[in-house]
Amino acid sequence: MLPSARPAKGVPPAHGARTHSRPKLTMQLRTRFLALQAHLETCHAYWRPAPFHDPQPAWCAEHPALAAAALALDDDTLEHHGAAPEEAAAWLSSQLPVLHALNALSTFPPCAVHALPPLNSRLHAEVPGRKKAQIDAFVAHLPTLTGPVLEWCAGKGHLGRRLHHARGVAVEALEIDPGLCAEAARLAARQGLPQAIVEGDATSPDTLALVRDRDVLALHACGELHRQLVRTAADNGARSLHIAPCCYAHGVTHTYRPLSQEAALTLDRNALRLAVTETVTAPLHDRRRLARDQAWKLGFTALRAALDEGRGDPAHSSRAFRPVPAAWLKADFAHFCTQLAAREGVQLPSRVDWPHWEQLGVARRDQVRRLELVRHAFRRPIEVWLALDLALGLEERGFEVSLGAFCARTLTPRNLLISAHRRM
Secondary structure (H helix, E strand, O other): OOOOOOOOHHHHHHHOOOOOOHHHHHHHHHHHHHHHHHHHHHHHHHHOOOOOOOOOOOOHHHHHHHHHHHOOOOOHHHHHHOOOOOHHHHHHHOOOOOOHHHHHOOOOOOOOOOOOOOHHHHHOOOOOOHHHHHHHHHHHHHOOOHHHHHHEOOOOOOHHHHHHHHHHOEEEEEOOOHHHHHHHHHHHHHHHOOEEEEOOOOOOOHHHHHOOEEEHHHOOOOOOOHHHHHHHHOOOOOEEEEEEEOOOOOOOOOEEEOOOOOOOOEEEEEHHHHHOOOOOOOOOOHHHHHHHHHHHHHHHHHHHHHHHHHHOHHHHHOOOOOOOHHHOOOOHHHHHHHHHHHHOOOOOOOOOOOHHHHHHHHHHHHHHHHHHHHHHOHHHHHHHHHHHHHHHHHHOOOOOEEEEEOOOOOOOOOOOOEEEEEOO
């Protein structure tokens, strides 16, 4: 039985939820959040199991037509769907109609935009092109800020300097890496800007005191680094928070700890990583290298499974292994497997048919990539659920909140901007 394509209706508020005082906009976000949550829970069999670790997810038997259609895709079509997630979702929706509702719930209009004054090229000469475009888009979609402003997890302070040039507001920069702090200070001094650089840990209570009476900007601060702002928002004294979240798994050991009272979806680290696996298309040589790396890992997994089965321990063969050093992937398949086997305590026989296991890995990779196309259709809905959890968490802590897109997903898939202003 396929999940229904109809949006969830009549989802009751969580126990203790305060519905009467919510602003209209936040009511819309809450309704979207609850409907998205209901659909994701209904469809969990399609996105929780990872085909890399589970060669035949249960949904393949429950929905054989979908599995057959995915496995029958030729390489060119697979590449096209991988580079165009909207088209992949449209193709999958014919087999999985619930994706129509999920995609509608996961689509946001652009935030209001303000024209930026042109910037002398020498002032951003050291900012990579894509990063510069992301910063420009973020600044252009910020509301009016009177300052002072604090840039959270600032790196080299590129965002703060761009905002100062665009709006003339004073911007402080918080960064934990002393090398990046030194670079931020050097660039600010070269441009003659009074940009204060603070070296500190964003998760430290002492550092959190810096946000009081500030408008705080967090462009792609990872995981717990942006969640810390929300967790402490009721008492940290920030005037406003403007967060473009990313890397949701950062700081999560086992299970995601939600920010909103409304949250009832359980996400582990695998689900959090799934939410950010969509990337802007990489160069062809990078894609080929990653495909080969995946085939080698799957080839080793198949070899280990065969050895375990021969020794009467088939259940043990499903275990995962830690990330491998990049150096191991620079030689050949046999060297890679030998190094990994030594680390994992796998006893290899004196003779191994390496070409056989390498080709088996390639075949498994091709299967995984096709089955993952189904799982990947849920990436954006999970990411939007996580962003809405942040937004509602801020509303529950006394903020007026809006959520929208600040750039096209071709510039960065992490393009959601949460803007929150403390209620007076």
